[in-house]
Amino acid sequence: MPIEICIDSVESAISAQQGGASRVELCSDLLEGGITPGPGLIATVRRHITIDLYVMVRPRGGDFCYTDLEFEAMQEDIRHIRQLGADGIVLGILDTQALIDVARTRRLVQLAHPLPVTFHRAIDMTPDLPAAVEDVIATGATRILTSGGEPDATVGTAEIARMVQRAHNRLAIMVGGGIRPHNIAALAAATGAVEFHSSARTHAPSPMLFRKPNMSMSDDPNREYQRFEVREENVRALVTALAEATPETSTPLQPL
Secondary structure, eight states: OOEEEEESSHHHHHHHHHTTOSEEEEOBOGGGTOBOOOHHHHHHHHHHOOSEEEEEOOSSSSOSOOOHHHHHHHHHHHHHHHHTTOSEEEEOOBOTTSOBOHHHHHHHHHHHTTSOEEEOGGGGGSSOHHHHHHHHHHHTOSEEEEOTTSSSTTTSHHHHHHHHHHHTTSSEEEEESSOOTTTHHHHHHHHOOOEEEEOOEEEEEOOOSOOOTTOOSSSSGGGTTEEEEEOHHHHHHHHHHHHTOOTTTOOOOOOO
């Protein structure tokens, strides 16, 4: 079963590959939920890993209802990402009613072709997940990343299982949101999903020795020296837990 690791650095990409991940989803600014990374980062990650590289196309943090100019920028990003050797695109667009923006998403899917497109967890913000699954299928996207409309997948398990049944092999349902070694096997058994997504990240200390008091470049001073990294051992623990899982050994799901 494929495991995708969300990363925002070359070091984390290498760790994900060494830990046994099937692919990575490359973003920048994971503290904002992930936005489009720059071409330098994409190209450098591509040079250092051989597993599949999917790239986030999201022009800013916040909601997923984009202006015409933001949509124009997303199209430009896809054109450049294709040239940089990516294996897939990750995106999500909603309208003002938080419904899947089918027309715009279809245009981006067509622009990305032949690269596959994952519709990300913007779907979890929609009011009607079964209808949203049908809408994403209509766009031509290859998979959906979802936590079942809940903050983490352990709470959204029943809805994810319904989404898997609804999709009925017309596209893949990839489970993400709170995926850990202790719950991934149970999620696989309970949902019927065969693809999983995790950040597998831990806090990393900043190497800065001098820290100027009362000075910050961030709206939140507590984030000034906050970093995250993916560690090989954390990814390997996920891969191992899923590989060793059987219906008989899976433990009941517990919310995080």
